[in-house]
Amino acid sequence: xxEFISAFGAKFYSAFIDGNRWQLYLGGIWVTIKLxxxxxxxxxxxxxxxxxxxxxxDLTEQNRRGFLLRLLNGAAKFYITVIRGTPLVVQLLIIYFxxxxxxxxxxxxxxxxxxxxxxxxxxxxxxxGIMSVDKGQMEAGRSLGLxxxxxxxxxxxxxxxxxxxxxxxxxxxxxxxxxxxVTVIGLRDLTKAAMLVGAKTYDYFLPxxxxxxxxxxxxxxxxxxLGKLERRLRSSER
Amino acid sequence: xxxxxIIKVIDVKKHYMQGEIKxxxxxxxxxxxxxxxxxxxxxxxxxxxxLRCLNLLEVPTxxxxxFKGTDITSTDTDINTHRQKMGMVFQHFNLFPHKSVIENLTxxxxxxxxxxxxxxxxxxxxxxxxxxxxxxxxxYPQRLSGGQKQRVAIVRALCMDPEVMLFDEPTSALDxxxxxxxxxxxxxxxxxxxTMAVVTHEMNFAxxxxxxxxxxxxxxxxxxxxxxxxxNNPKSARLNEFLSxxx
Ligand SMILES: Nc1ncnc2c1ncn2[C@@H]1O[C@H](COP(=O)(O)OP(=O)(O)OP(=O)(O)O)[C@@H](O)[C@H]1O
Ligand SMILES: [Mg+2]
Numbered sequence: 503x504x505e506f507i508s509a510f511g512a513k514f515y516s517a518f519i520d521g522n523r524w525q526l527y528l529g530g531i532w533v534t535i536k537l538x539x540x541x542x543x544x545x546x547x548x549x550x551x552x553x554x555x556x557x558x559x560d561l562t563e564q565n566r567r568g569f570l571l572r573l574l575n576g577a578a579k580f581y582i583t584v585i586r587g588t589p590l591v592v593q594l595l596i597i598y599f600x601x602x603x604x605x606x607x608x609x610x611x612x613x614x615x616x617x618x619x620x621x622x623x624x625x626x627x628x629x630x631g632i633m634s635v636d637k638g639q640m641e642a643g644r645s646l647g648l649x650x651x652x653x654x655x656x657x658x659x660x661x662x663x664x665x666x667x668x669x670x671x672x673x674x675x676x677x678x679x680x681x682x683x684v685t686v687i688g689l690r691d692l693t694k695a696a697m698l699v700g701a702k703t704y705d706y707f708l709p710x711x712x713x714x715x716x717x718x719x720x721x722x723x724x725x726x727x728l729g730k731l732e733r734r735l736r737s738s739e740r
Numbered sequence: 741x742x743x744x745x746i747i748k749v750i751d752v753k754k755h756y757m758q759g760e761i762k763x764x765x766x767x768x769x770x771x772x773x774x775x776x777x778x779x780x781x782x783x784x785x786x787x788x789x790x791l792r793c794l795n796l797l798e799v800p801t802x803x804x805x806x807f808k809g810t811d812i813t814s815t816d817t818d819i820n821t822h823r824q825k826m827g828m829v830f831q832h833f834n835l836f837p838h839k840s841v842i843e844n845l846t847x848x849x850x851x852x853x854x855x856x857x858x859x860x861x862x863x864x865x866x867x868x869x870x871x872x873x874x875x876x877x878x879x880y881p882q883r884l885s886g887g888q889k890q891r892v893a894i895v896r897a898l899c900m901d902p903e904v905m906l907f908d909e910p911t912s913a914l915d916x917x918x919x920x921x922x923x924x925x926x927x928x929x930x931x932x933x934x935t936m937a938v939v940t941h942e943m944n945f946a947x948x949x950x951x952x953x954x955x956x957x958x959x960x961x962x963x964x965x966x967x968x969x970x971x972n973n974p975k976s977a978r979l980n981e982f983l984s985x986x987x
Contacts, residue, residue, distance in 0.1 A: 639834060641830070644823065645797060646896070648820070649820055660838050
């Protein structure tokens, strides 16, 4: 027992304390959080925009769909098909090594890649949400003289988002976990920190267990925050 | 067109499925200031379609709708500014569930820069008080009864200072005991001189409040006249048949 504790102590020391390695993990956590947050933001903005186009197309009578609307809808469909039909790692590699091969700003590229990826999934969710809002809501808004865009923004989308919030939450949790593959372009996120420490100390056990626990903790916190948001949105109707 | 005409409808047709369904099949009429035009007719006769063509929620397949002389079916017309002057009340209320009563009432006036938030609040509270719902201002629609919801919906339209109000079966979704409170609000509105077009199955309301009755059947105005003429001296066989069923 004594032996085990002292051996564990030594491993713990080399995994976290020696050479101030804990700073590597902290830095990694920060990178993971930043990446997730910005990618979420881009995903939401992009998702809502794309969903608005798709839903507007769906809601417009066939013979009243203009050229621009058909074009935008085609582009949106193409984007969603490509993003959902290819692996995220491959998208990340293409964006980093092909499209932005001249930049070494891994963070910016990663944010774009994960944001664009998330946007496709968010878009389909939001579109589903928009289509589920009662048709009378748009009519009520329009009958008051509000424009289509204003009615969408103030009446339809808030209700759509509220109904899809649980699904949206799952998407964000998946996004947080999936950011770990950003190591393939060399960004020093939480996973990369553990890999670096393991490579130095020739012991991967503690670093990998540690980051698994850290990811778990972050997911639990995010879940809690989303639950709080959901409750707040719901309570406004009661 | 005389100066007190608010809405003029010229040979409006609305077809669906490449003309297989003729929801409206050539309707022409005029709504003058202060009139209460009641639209009656069998289900599927085109009443809703007619009303919704007046503020272009339905775009006519052909024909014109003039609002105070402006052809609002023309693509050059900014429909939004004209809709501000045409309040609409729906069968299913269509209140905004994520907004409180007062927010429902002030959203459009403030968004459209008709007035400041304070002015909008003041006006909303004034109208709410008139329909007996002043104490409900901060409630959410879910917490209101059907009759209360419909009164709020009427106030929401009124807050835009409309020149005409369109009602599509405003009491059809209500429990019987709540029909009266909504009709009373509408009666008061009519008394105050509001121009109204009302689709309804409430024949007593049509007789008492209506200044003119349109009988719509198969997308056409089959017969029209004062309530006296339409209810006491129906001419067409279709109207006779309809009245014998509903009266
Ligand atoms: N979007 C649509 N597509 C196809 N047909 C439609 C559409 N809207 C209405 N119609 C048809 O047009 C006709 C007139 O409908 P409308 O709703 O105006 O009748 P209504 O007089 O209001 O009937 P109700 O008393 O049942 O409300 C009906 O035959 C209806 O089925
Ligand atoms: Mg109808």
